[in-house]
Amino acid sequence: MLNVQIVLFDGFDLLDAIAPYEVFCAAAMNAENALNVELVTAEGPRSVPSGINGLRIEASGRLDPERAGIILVPGASGDVEGDGPDSVPAILGRAMDTELTGMIEQALQHKDRIVATVCGGSLVLAMGGLLEGRPAVTNHLGMALLSATGAVPVSARVVDDGNLVTGGGVTSGLDVALYLVERELGPRIAHAVEQLFEYERRGTVWKDTGIKPNVNKSVTSDEPNAAVNKTAMIPTPNSQHSKSIQASVFDGDWETTIATPVGKMEVKLSILTRDDLIQGTATQGDETIEFMNPVLQDNKLAWSLRITKPMRLNLKFEVVADGDHMVGIAKAGLLPASKLTGNRVT
Missing domain, CATH: 3.40.50.880 (Class I glutamine amidotransferase (GATase) domain)
Known part of the structure; x- marks a missing residue:
């Protein structure tokens, strides 16, 4: 049967x-x-x-x-x-x-x-x-x-x-x-x-x-x-860095909160400009992921991440910084854009 x-x-x-x-x-x-x-x-x-x-x-x-x-x-x-x-x-x-x-x-x-x-x-x-x-x-x-x-x-x-x-x-x-x-x-x-x-x-x-x-x-x-x-293609690891014409106002460690439809995510961002290249990582819990294709244009920083927790998603971020305060969005496909807020801690 x-x-x-x-x-x-x-x-x-x-x-x-x-x-x-x-x-x-x-x-x-x-x-x-x-x-x-x-x-x-x-x-x-x-x-x-x-x-x-x-x-x-x-x-x-x-x-x-x-x-x-x-x-x-x-x-x-x-x-x-x-x-x-x-x-x-x-x-x-x-x-x-x-x-x-x-x-x-x-x-x-x-x-x-x-x-x-x-x-x-x-x-x-x-x-x-x-x-x-x-x-x-x-x-x-x-x-x-x-x-x-x-x-x-x-x-x-x-x-x-x-x-x-x-x-x-x-x-x-x-x-x-x-x-x-x-x-x-x-x-x-x-x-x-x-x-x-x-x-x-x-x-x-x-x-x-x-x-x-x-x-x-x-x-x-x-x-x-x-x-x-x-x-939605994931960039290759060789494209992690993007040239910057000036020191990034985003440099430092940031404690951020992303208000997603399935709950709030606490994420630590570490951003560094070195030799005119922007690089960064995002840490949530025990998972740390490198930024992919970070791009700084005017006062806006954009990058992609492939996360596995709390679910597998390819996310795209866009943020701006005002002093030690950061605001922006994270988005994946159909999901509504999730608001990101944070503060620089170091």
């Missing part, structure tokens, strides 16, 4: 979870119960509030990453532009802070476990460092953030990377589930479900197989989105 576990978390998007649930249940009816579907959480049985007016759905069990079959992770429903506790990034961040990330990582280590995502579900995995180097898709609003985590964004409705199957926007949950039914139970069962729902699966499922398109492809092709990758 094929086991399907659909993961719920506080603030999940209803359609992301319920559309696949109905598809899998319909497949079970047409396949003489060759498939079992269960709503689960990382914590166990409980009532789970969705992001749509707090509507609650009962989860009957705890996610079991050792159970062969399919694990499906939906996205979140919330404010897509704000940075408050009800914003999509904040909801996804709270989901990532549960045991869910570790459970999914455990499941991905097995070839007989298929991890599927719908919409922002792929961002939960990506921000947890689970999609680095793997082709994936998410809602179009999150593609830049997906790239910023080190995943390879593909502009397709559904992306099949073996034991990882990801879907795009909210309604792609139907397409992800129908594709998995066809892949695991056969096209006749998938066709029967399509007839029942009066819905035909949309788009081509992208796989890294077959003849590659011409390299002069457009941005809208179904190959990994080169334009997105370039904008």
